[in-house]
């Protein structure tokens with residue numbers, strides 16, 4: 356009796372398998388025959404309980420071999436279907452493509468690259484330095500005295516480890532790379548240093564705990580303040596256009612003497628763009644460059660500031676919020 360049932364089920368299975376063309380219907384058929392709870396083969400095993408013990412062994416074998424047959428046929432079919440559909444996708448050129456989102460440079464990176472480009476054309480080399488600095492390179496070697504307010508814990512991020520006499524901090528400007536470069540290379544030098552700098556400021560429209568600077572340093576025989584002015588005016592014209600009005604204002608920095616701040620006139624307002632000056636002889640002496648033999652100028656510009664002024668961005672925070680509605684405009 357059970358023999359006949361198995362035979363009938365085998366025919367039914369073979370017939371149904373022929374009609375299977377895709378994975379979902381294959382899964383249905385699998386459930387129908389080898390499903391753990393209600394599969395037809397499971398019911399066959401249940402029937403075994405009712406037959407006499409002499410027949411049980413033989414019939415058990417028959418069911419098991421039917422089960423293996425079903426499983427083998429199902430996995431062959433599955434392989435067949437996968438091969439076919441895989442091929443179809445690859446060959447079907449009308450199949451819709453994927454939309455690839457193409458990113459673009461952040462506005463700060465665009466401005467930084469533009470600024471770097473201008474100086475590279477003027478023959479400058481790029482130098483870089485670490486963002487984690489020692490107070491020696493960030494302050495002492497730059498002639499910044501012990502009691503200077505910039506050294507205060509309120510203004511500078513200090514790290515909580517020291518090594519010998521060195522205290523570690525996040526650099527507050529790119530100027531320490533002037534020192535690192537002069538210790539490594541002899542003049543003549545003509546370098547720019549782009550990079551991130553850090554100050555302990557609460558974020559608002561004009562302050563951010565991280566921002567970007569580009570430092571410049573030129574050292575050689577008989578480099579003069581006229582060279583400094585000519586260089587920076589050339590740079591500002593390249594950046595803002597030939598018509599731009601530029602103003603040099605006397606200022607003070609511990610590492611330059613004399614020092615100046617530079618403003619540009621935009622829409623009727625003078626906007627501060629950079630600090631600069633002639634390298635202080637004390638800085639040269641610190642790195643073993645003879646101030647009698649060499650002179651030089653240095654400058655430091657705020658990239659974020661330039662981007663704001665040039666593109667009319669009202670708040671520094673927009674640069675760091677990562678809001679695509681803002682970033683996509685540039």
Ligand code: DAH
Pocket residue numbers: 527528529530570571608611629630631632652653654655656
């Ligand atoms: N390091 C200064 C700052 O962060 C900027 C600066 C001013 C750099 C004058 C210079 C310079 O090289 O000569 O405020």
